Each structure stands twice: as C-alpha cells, then as structure tokens.
Amino acid sequence: MSTPMPDKPLVAKVPRIFTQQAANPPWKLPPRLFNARCRACWFTVGLLLLVMASFVSLELDWAAFASMEAARGMGRFVAEFFPPDLSPVFVNKVAWGAWETLAMSALGTAIAAMLGLAMAVPASRMSSQDSAWLRSPTRWLLNALRAIPELVWAALLLISAGLGPMAGTLALALHTSGVLGRLFAEAMENVPTGPGDALRTQGVGPLRVFAYATLPQVLPQLMSYTLYRWENNIRAAAVLGVVGAGGLGQLLSFHMGLFQMNKTATILAVMLLMVACVDALSFGLRRWMNR
C-alpha cells in the first residue's frame, strides 16, 4: 500500500481497506530543514539566550545563599522560630486573624460572584440576534480587573479604605470579579440556545429569558467556578495582609517586623495549617464529586 494505484479496475478488486490513503502519505518527503526543525532550534537558542541574559543581568548574590555564612544565618533564623509562642492570649489573637482571613475570602468571593455575574451578562452574546455592543468594552474592563493582582489592588485601595481587612476584601472582590466575569461569560455563551430561543420566539423579554433559560442552565457551572476561586482566595487572603490589608498576613508582617520570631512561627504554622486544610478539603470534595 505504499504506492498509489492509478488504474481503476485494479482498485475495484482490492478490498477497500487497502485502498484507503495512509494517514501520513509515505511518498511525501520530510519537511524542509529550515521550515520545521529550525523553528525548534531557534526556539531553543532564544530560550537559552533569555535564561542567560536573566542570570547575568540580575547580578544574583550567589555568595549570599551558597556560602557557609548564609547557611549559618539561615540556621540561626530557623532556630529563632522555636519554641512557637503558644500563650492563650496570642493563640486567640491568631485564631481571630485566621477567622478574619476566612471571612475576607468568603465575602470577597461572594461580592466578586455578584459583580462578575453583573458584568458577564453584557460581556456575552446571548443569541445570534443579540448585537452585544457592550461585549468588547466589558471584556476589556474584565481583563484589566484580572490583570492587576490582588496584592496591587490592596495596596491601591489602602489609600481610600485605610488599613484593615476591608481593603483586602475589596481587593479580592475586584480581582476575582475580573476572573469570574470572564469565566461566567464564556459559560453563558456556550450554553445550548434551545430554551432561550423558545422563550424568545414567544415574545418573552431578555430579562426573563436570562432568569428562566440561561441562568438555570449555567448555575451549577457558575457555582463550581465560584467555589474554585474561593479556594484560591483563601490562600491569597492569607498573604494580602503583608501590605496591611488585614488577616493573618498583617499579623505576620507586624510581628516579623518586630523580630518576634516565636510569634511569627505560630502565625506561619496556622497559615500553613489553613492552606493545607483547604487543599485537603477541596481534594476530598473533588474526588467525592467525581466518584
């Protein structure tokens, strides 16, 4: 079957399976060297150049982390962590910080889900008749919200909201609304159009079509996106406080700034415990739902 069979009568006698073309025609020459292969080598050369330029231009302080002194410094640093401060007063404070972190992430995600839904509606084309003239401006807005990380939002919001968890909550809400809005819009555009079209042909208005046809179909997906982002946001909220936006991070940067390493150790332990719990919980839930 390596050669094509030009004459008709012969083909008719051969069973069909042998006359089918091979997936990769064997008489075709391999691709030119400068077309395919060299794309890969240009890519490799570019990558190596980028990596080398990065290491050279950064003037990394290799001595600082490869010398004995650095190792000793690190050792001293870690040794200062012990014993962690477990006095009831301080543990209470840390527990409150953990609750604050959790509340920040939950409220931030809830606000983000609402904002995201509100922006996803103009950002998606619901039907083929929908002109969706707001679609690209809204998507630009969503991209901008998404591009700025939570921490930068928090630092910006500190100016108007002041130090404390509210700035962190708003920061989480703004960044996450960008992420969720985009995901929601994609989900709404990919929904089967049948139910919506059926309502629309009967003269039902866009609001009712959304409430009774689009939303019920996408709601499970929206919920799962929101829960997923919540999981991410718990992790993000734990560190947001480093710029002063409340939660465990604020306690951490405060006590670390005062070189109270025993207290820092407790906060770090609680933070890790919280992240590990969230990870384990989400892993368990996912496994349970996929079963």
Next chain:
Amino acid sequence: MSLAAPRSSADRPSILPPVRPNNAVPARDPAFAGRMFWLSLALVLLWPLCVATEFRLWVLWEPENRKVTANFLRSFWPLVHNAEFLQMVARETWRTVAMATAGVTLALVLAVPLSLLATRVLSLSALSGRMDRWPAVLRWCVRATLIVLRSIPELIWALVFVRVVGLGPTAGVLAIALTYGGMLGKVYAEILESGESHATQTLMRNGSGRLQAFFYALLPSHAAELASYTVYRWECAIRSSVVLGFVGAGGLGQQLDNSMKMFNGGEVATLLLVFIALVALADHVSAWLRKALA
C-alpha cells in the same frame, strides 16, 4: 439552583399558552418561596462576615477619604513620561521578566529530579505487582516535600529570604524557585503518571534502565504537555514576581510600592499600564508558544 423553577409543582400554570403570545407569563412567580428562603439565608450568613472584615463601605464616602481618593485619582493624569523615568521603568520591567525566568529555571533544576523520583510509573519493583516498601516510602517523602514547598506562598518565602540574603532580586528568585519547584514537580509527576504507561513498562520489562525508559517512552509521550505547563507557569511567575517586589525583591512591584507610598499618581498610573501590558504580552506569548508546542 433556587432560581430554577421547580419542575414538580403540579399546580403551575402552563407557561406559554399559544393563544396569548404577548403577556404569556404566570402572574405569580412559582419559585418565590424558595428564592426568598435562599436570599434571607445568604443575608444571615453574610452578616458575621461583614462584621469580621469591618466591611463598612460608607467609610469610602466619608469626606476626608473621598478627598484623598479624588486627589490621588486626579494625580494619575498626566502620566509621568520623562526619559529618565521611562528608562527606569524599562530596566525594572526587564528585571521582573528576568526574575521570573531565572526563578523558573532554578525551579526546573529542583523539580525535574524530584518529579523523576516521585513518579510511580518509573518503579522497577512495581512491575511485579506491589512496589517495595522503601521505594514507596521514598516516593511518598518526595511527594510530601513537593507539597510543602508548594503550599507556602511565594510571598512568605520572599519575606523570609529578604531577612536572610537582604533586599534585592536574589530573595525573589529564590522564593519563585522554591514555590514553583514544588508546583512544577508535583504537576510533572502527575502528568507523567496520567497517560498510557504501556511503552515504559515494556521497555523496563525488557531490561532497560529507568532513565532510558523515561527518555525513550515516558518523555516523548508527555513532552508537549510538560512543556506547555512550564510555559504557563512562567507566565504566572511573571505576575508573581511583580507582587514579590512589594516585600523588597526589586522589579516593577518595588517601584509601584515606592510610588504609591509617595502618593505619586502619575508614576503609579504609568507603572500600572506597563504592568498590564507586560501581563497581556506574557499571556499572548505563552498562548502562542503553547499552541506551537501542542
């Protein structure tokens, strides 16, 4: 879920009688009770959250806060665009990219050997049924190490390293290297275990070493996926290296932090625009590379 009209309610009037095409909507919302229940439950749950986060939006509208905000926002325009500042921005942008690249490179140095150690497919003893005890313990330990590395946020690593090696990009590179080493290692191991292991096992059954089996069977079948995940993580590293600047690891983030502390709105606006452009560029480059690699 509550917004969906319950299908079981038998007394529900037909939604769309064909004789009245225009106002063919039930007079009463069939899901009203459920909707009110969920709404009030949500409000009850939200209350303690609002208390805990000191969520008082009206604070934003207090006169002095409003004045500060308005002044800050007004100072965004005109953007600062003198040559000196732009040069500095270009230098810091490159430093941000370089930090991410160097960090991901070091992370690869960490992740590749660890993921090879952690992969169950490359176990010789597992070919004959169960894996031996010590290899299993070793694999479990490596995996736990990766998970611990990954679960400490890079910002915390950076805070720690700034204390040990001082301010500057070294701390940022190390932080990215450790966190991303954990992430990459864990996901590499998962990717390597996800596909068909038939070819690998055949090679090992016929006497090839583990590394040979890796290079000739496991790697070729997963190379595209591994590469595209690495590129995706590089994109993420660019985003997080900006954030690391806020704790003193250099790059765009540190400049942004400085400008914000000095309430220099024009500089903040320029830096934010450059940052958004950088993220969009990295997004496009990474999407293009992933498409080319697939």
